[in-house]
Amino acid sequence: MGKHRRLDGHRLLAELGRGSTAVVHLAVDPFGREVALKELTADFAGDAEGRGRLAREIAAQSRVASPYVARLLGGRVGGEQPYVVMQYVPGTPLADLIEAYGAMRGARLLRLARGLALGLAAVHDAGVLHRDVAPGNVMVLGDRPTLIDFGIAQETGAEQLTRRGMVIGTPAYLAPELIEGERATTASDVYAWAATMAYAATGRHPFGRGSLHGVCFRILRGQVDLEGVGEPLASLLRLGLRRDPATRPSARWFAGSLAEWAADAQWTSTPDAQRSGGITQRQQVAA
Structure with missing residues (x-):
């Protein structure tokens, strides 16, 4: 136990994920809870932009309260080693x-879709844009999703430090207006929710593979x-994937539309479903 590195009273147990600017650790906090601790890498710990990004992440995520x-x-943004501590979410990306x-x-699919819509609605209700809803940022345990990684999230209406030609987020799940250089909105998060659920429902990336172009x-x-997505989900996903962001319903609307279907659908337990909660336990970090 004594060999584990400590950071402000947090004992770092194992590395869960690593990106270009940050590392996420499984840690134990001073209260004995398992947590996910993300710290900036040595190259970015002293970088003003990296610290600013971490401060925005903390400010955005601190406003959101949802079981999803x-x-x-x-x-802590100041000091030699900036970091953020989050709930450790068991399950599988x-x-x-x-x-x-x-x-x-x-x-299971309908409940997952509704849970993620509820989580995204809570993010939007708090005045926050997630900006990277994608399959890698949704942890699943049973049929319960948890949205993670607020690395590029920001408060609604805040200045967006992007420019035309700059891709921010997971490219295959970006709304068309973001590709065209427009501002992120709640509608672009909804588009990413629909694309993510299309992937869950088909097992295929919704816009195929290949080059970014x-x-x-x-x-x-x-x-x-x-192809192969049943109703009512197929019709709902088409609404979320509309080209014009002004015509996409809100995340809260999708959660409400799915509520009755998710409650009435018959649950079928399969060996795959029972096993799927424990392939891996890791958190994604922002690139």
Whole structure:
């Protein structure tokens, strides 16, 4: 136990994920709770931009309260080693789950879609844009999703430090207006929710694979792959994937529309469903 590195009373147990600017650790906090602690890498710890980004992440995530969103527990932007502490979310990233077991079906899929819509609605109700809703940023345990990684999130209406030609987020799940250099909005988060659920429902990336240019071209042309998606989800996803952001319903509307279907659908327990909560336990870090 004594060999583990400590950071402000947090004992770092294992590395959960690593990106270009930050590392996420499984840690134990001073209260004995398992937490996810994200610290900036040595190259970025002294960088003003990196610290500013971490401060924005803390400010945004601190405003959100939802059982479907990872909770912020603390953090420090000053000092030699900036970090943020979040709820540790057990389970499997949706990206890994679908890759291992294939597409979801039936009640489980509808409950997952509604839970994620509820989480995103809470983010928007708090005046925050997530800006990176994607299969890698949704942890799944059973049929319960938890939205993680607020690394590029920001408060609604805040200045967006991007410019035309700059891709921020997971490219295959970007709304068309973002590819065209427009501002992120709640509607662009909704589009990413719909694209993420399309992936869960088909087991395929909704705009195919290949070059970034080719994927972006298909997004701009609206060439989404929803083959095999049943109703009512298929119709709802088409609404979320509308080309014009002004015509997309809100995340709260989608959660309400899915409520009755998710409650009424028959639950079918399969060996794959029972196993799928424990392939891996890791948190994603922002690139």
